[in-house]
Every structure is written in C-alpha cells, then in structure tokens.
Amino acid sequence: NEGREALEYFLNELQKTVREMARTIAEERILPVRAELDEKEEFPWAIMKDLADTDLFRVFIPEEYEGLGGGCLELCLVVEELSRACPGVAVSYAGSLLGSFDLLKYGSEEQKRKYLPDIASGKRLAAFAVTEAEAGSDIGNIKTTAIRTDEGYVINGTKQFITNGGEADIYTVIALTDKARGARGASALLVEKDTPGFSFGRKEKKMGIRASATRELVFEDCLVPVG
Ligand SMILES: Cc1cc2nc3c(=O)[nH]c(=O)nc-3n(C[C@H](O)[C@H](O)[C@H](O)COP(=O)(O)OP(=O)(O)OC[C@H]3O[C@@H](n4cnc5c(N)ncnc54)[C@H](O)[C@@H]3O)c2cc1C
Secondary structure: OHHHHHHHHHOOHHHHHHHHHHHHHHHHHHOOOHHHHHHHOOOOHHHHHHHHHOOHHHOOOOHHHOOOOOOHHHHHHHHHHHHHHOHHHHHHHHHHHHHHHHHHHHOOHHHHHHHHHHHHHOOOOEEEEOOEOOEOOOHHHOOOEEEEOOOEEEEEEEEEEEEOOOOOOEEEEEEEOOHHHHHHHEEEEEEEOOOOOEEEEEEOOOOOOOOOOEEEEEEEEEEEEOO
C-alpha cells in the first residue's frame, strides 16, 4: 500500500483520471464478460467502444491530433487496470498504440492529420506488423519487400502473429525497401485494411489472451500509394 500511495503522489490529474476510468471499465464492463470472450475467442468490440466513448484511446495521442497529450505512463496505467480484468482486452487496446507509434514518431504531417484523429477517437484501430515465420527474435531476417514503382510501393510477403490483425483498419507494416542493405533497408509503410492485394490468413488459436486477435497478414502485389 505504501508503494501505491507514493505513486499516487507523483500522478497528475490526467493520470489519476484515466486510471480511474480504466478501472471502472475493467470492473463494470470487462469482468462480467471476460470468461465468455476468452472461451469464444471473441474480439472485444463492445469494450473497445467503451474505451473509445471514455476517450481512453486519446491518452497517447498529442493534443494537436485530437488526443489528450499523454504518453507511455498514461498508456501503462490504462493497460495495467484493463489487464487486472482481462489481458486479452488490454493487448487489443495496447495494439492500437503499437500500430500508431511509427506514425507518431516518423509520419509526415499529412499522414498524422489523416490517421491520428480516428485512432484517438477509437473509430479505427491500428496494428503493427514486423514478425514473419522466419523473423521473430531474429527480426533482421524479414523477407517482405516493398518495391518502389511509379504508382507507389508494391508489397509482397506474409506477416505472422499480428495483434489486431483483421480487426484493425490501419496497419504499420515493416518491409524491405532496399534489399541490398538488409535490415537497414527496412521501412515502415501505412496500409489500410481494404487495400487490394492485402488479405488475412490464419487466426492463431492461443492458450491465453484469447479475446485478442493474432493473425497472419498476406500481401500479394499490394500497391500502397505514396502520401
Ligand atoms: C500473442 C502474440 C502477439 C503478437 N503480436 C505481434 C504484433 O502485433 N506484431 C508483430 O510484429 N509481432 C507480434 N508478435 C510476434 C512476437 O514479437 C514474436 O513472437 C517474438 O518476436 C518472438 O519471435 P518468435 O515467436 O519467432 O520466437 P523465436 O524467435 O523463434 O524464439 C523462440 C524461443 O527461442 C529463444 N531464442 C531465439 N533466439 C535465440 C538466441 N539467439 N539465443 C537464445 N535463445 C533464443 C527465444 O527467447 C524464445 O524463447 C506476437 C506474438 C504473440 C505470441
């Protein structure tokens, strides 16, 4: 309890508010359904809506893109509270930040204005895709390519174990834009769900966090326009 009081002292008003809000959602909305979601391997859309309605997707987005201007600590406070009730729900929520991170850090102003407000409102979920069958810990071994053409980048390859795969609308995909440079020739591309040439493969059957979706992403001559 002493540790908790010490932490309390250092939290600002926003941090205390988001933590309380996340706790309320965990206790009132997640606890009653968590066993069923897990049993059925059902994506928690109703809870994602609760998190959106209570502005919790806004915590990690800067204010100029309709967020609340928080960062990693605010995100952790929410994830901690949600995880007390159901880590599967917490991972689905956190996956949207993971999918927004490169955009926040390296996206163009145009890309940020286009995507971040919808991610902040929870209208659209994001996902991050780097892992492949032969590239997990050994992430420098990715094989997916994104070749520049006059029309844009053409992506080919398969990503594996992608959180929010199939459920998210916006995907940050890591692919080789310069194969000769190996891992240093990798770039992050934003791909929208309904882009031709982009489809979803197997959904994993897991031993835990079963409310979260973990799925393959398949790219076959998927053309991504240059923003
Ligand atoms: C539920 C879930 C959600 C995920 N979500 C995402 C996502 O959203 N986006 C994404 O891109 N990826 C995601 N991943 C993939 C995750 O990042 C990889 O599983 C992780 O990088 C490990 O890779 P791997 O599974 O291929 O295991 P491997 O790399 O094959 O490792 C297997 C085991 O071998 C050990 N090992 C590996 N290399 C060495 C070594 N050199 N020396 C000693 N031990 C070693 C590892 O520690 C591990 O215990 C997810 C995975 C899971 C299970």
